[in-house]
Amino acid sequence: MGSRSDWATMSRAAETLEALGVAHLAQVVSAHRTPERLYDFARGAADRGFKVIIAGAGGAAHLPGMVAAMTRLPVLGVPVQSRTLSGLDSLLSIVQMPAGVPVGTLAIGEAGAVNAGLMAASILATNDAALAGRLDAWRKAQTEAVPVDPA
Numbered sequence: 001m002g003s004r005s006d007w008a009t010m011s012r013a014a015e016t017l018e019a020l021g022v023a024h025l026a027q028v029v030s031a032h033r034t035p036e037r038l039y040d041f042a043r044g045a046a047d048r049g050f051k052v053i054i055a056g057a058g059g060a061a062h063l064p065g066m067v068a069a070m071t072r073l074p075v076l077g078v079p080v081q082s083r084t085l086s087g088l089d090s091l092l093s094i095v096q097m098p099a100g101v102p103v104g105t106l107a108i109g110e111a112g113a114v115n116a117g118l119m120a121a122s123i124l125a126t127n128d129a130a131l132a133g134r135l136d137a138w139r140k141a142q143t144e145a146v147p148v149d150p151a
């Protein structure tokens, strides 16, 4: 994520991965404020064994696109809700990538962070039967937790 201030949102992705038993690492990396950290992270991610990257940022959210430019790993972008423009700025910054450098963009805010965790798990589950089973169980539990009665 681009800043510690994003953690309130991005911790929802981490919680989701934890619930599914997916090993992960959370770090602050900013294209604007720590460009060399960004370069080192994105360039080295595949060799370090990472399989999917979730990049959350707000405002002029260049982080996901810059990460995607420097790795062939799938990059999921989470637009963090900004104070001034409610995250519309973050969304448009992340989603409008030029053809050739994809970022899979999720919804603004916490729902996007949860879904980024689920989507990362879905990608990993294509090659991991045990994780696929945990994901199926998570979805089943979610379905069973929805009451029929409205009140």
Ligand SMILES: Nc1c(C(=O)O)ncn1[C@@H]1O[C@H](COP(=O)(O)O)[C@@H](O)[C@H]1O
Binding pocket: 001, 002, 003, 004, 005, 006, 029, 030, 031, 032, 033, 056, 057, 058, 059, 060, 061, 062, 063, 064, 080
């Ligand atoms: N969008 C980016 C990038 C980037 O894209 O590299 N680095 C920080 N930021 C964003 O700036 C917002 C405000 O950050 P501060 O709260 O630290 O001022 C955060 O939402 C962060 O993601």
